[in-house]
Amino acid sequence: MSRPVEAKVDVLTAFKNAFREHPAGIALITAATPDGPVGLTASSVASVSVDPLALSFSVTRATGSAGAIIRSNSYLVHLLDHRHQDIAQHFSVTGGERFTPEQGWTVLDTGEPYLPGVRAALRCRTLQQVPVGSSTLVAAEVLEIVSGESADPMVYHDRTFTRLSRPGT
Numbered sequence: 001m002s003r004p005v006e007a008k009v010d011v012l013t014a015f016k017n018a019f020r021e022h023p024a025g026i027a028l029i030t031a032a033t034p035d036g037p038v039g040l041t042a043s044s045v046a047s048v049s050v051d052p053l054a055l056s057f058s059v060t061r062a063t064g065s066a067g068a069i070i071r072s073n074s075y076l077v078h079l080l081d082h083r084h085q086d087i088a089q090h091f092s093v094t095g096g097e098r099f100t101p102e103q104g105w106t107v108l109d110t111g112e113p114y115l116p117g118v119r120a121a122l123r124c125r126t127l128q129q130v131p132v133g134s135s136t137l138v139a140a141e142v143l144e145i146v147s148g149e150s151a152d153p154m155v156y157h158d159r160t161f162t163r164l165s166r167p168g169t
Helices: 011-020 064-071 082-092
Strands: 027-033 036-042 046-050 053-059 075-079 120-132 135-147 154-157 160-163
Touching: 027 064, 027 082, 036 053, 036 064, 036 082, 053 064, 053 120, 064 135, 082 154, 082 160
Parallel strands: none
Antiparallel strands: 027 036, 027 075, 046 053, 053 135, 075 120, 120 135, 154 160
């Protein structure tokens, strides 16, 4: 039996293509800083442990909003759903509208910017940071969870925020 002819693709392109086709949940990570609130969209959030409660995420560099977040004493990891597609988009690009009154932001008693109406917002603090090339992998302890109403999830797939319908809807 002969193998199908495969186009030769460099490893970097193949890696990017593989993850472009791999759907990922979307989170918005926010923190308060002396210079004001900061935030970014992340598709790398994953649960890590239940003892201690911990999650992980990665950032492509430890500067700008990402650096401010991982240097903060605490931050919120908002688990987004389809209702937050526009906000996810704004926070995923440089210069996008952030923390506007129209987006509905409030502040928790602990100081972090909070987006009401998300399925869950996990208040975290960094446990460890591991440099990996030009990125940083962050392990964070979950200190508190603010639960909200469930809705159809949203994933990032092929460079697009996509709504997933829940079974039976």
